[in-house]
Amino acid sequence: MEERHEWFSLITDHLRDYSEGGVWSDGTEILCRTESAAEAIADLLWQLYNAQGEEMTVLYGHYDPEEDERNDEQDRYTGWWYVSIE
Numbered sequence: 001m002e003e004r005h006e007w008f009s010l011i012t013d014h015l016r017d018y019s020e021g022g023v024w025s026d027g028t029e030i031l032c033r034t035e036s037a038a039e040a041i042a043d044l045l046w047q048l049y050n051a052q053g054e055e056m057t058v059l060y061g062h063y064d065p066e067e068d069e070r071n072d073e074q075d076r077y078t079g080w081w082y083v084s085i086e
Contacts, residue, residue, distance in 0.1 A: 007048040008085050011041075019076045030083040035062065038081035045085065057086040 008030075015025040022033045023041075032038040038060040049056035060083045068078045 004052050004054070005048070007045055011045075019080065028084065031077065031080040032083065033080065035081050038083050042083045045083065059084050059086065 012025040012027055012030060015023060015030065017026060018024060019031065022037060024031050030038075030041055032041060042058045042060040046056065046058045049058075060081060062081050063077045063079060065074070065079045068074045
């Protein structure tokens with residue numbers, strides 16, 4: 001039987017936990033400077049889970065700076081693209 005991996009955790013456990021550089025993680029999301037990076041990571045995660053026969057919903061989106069400012073919710077996530085799984 002093929003070994004199954006928890007790919008999301010394997011990746012997030014090895015990323016920095018502060019918003020310096022192009023990619024980081026708070027342990028629940030992978031944060032990317034660009035949409036293209038978030039999309040690539042989301043696609044990679046989907047492929048890895050799919051290859052081991054698991055259907056996983058991989059989400060990605062953006063913490064919009066204008067919306068965060070309007071809602072007075074600016075924090076270290078503002079402006080970053082996120083990748084998460086359900």
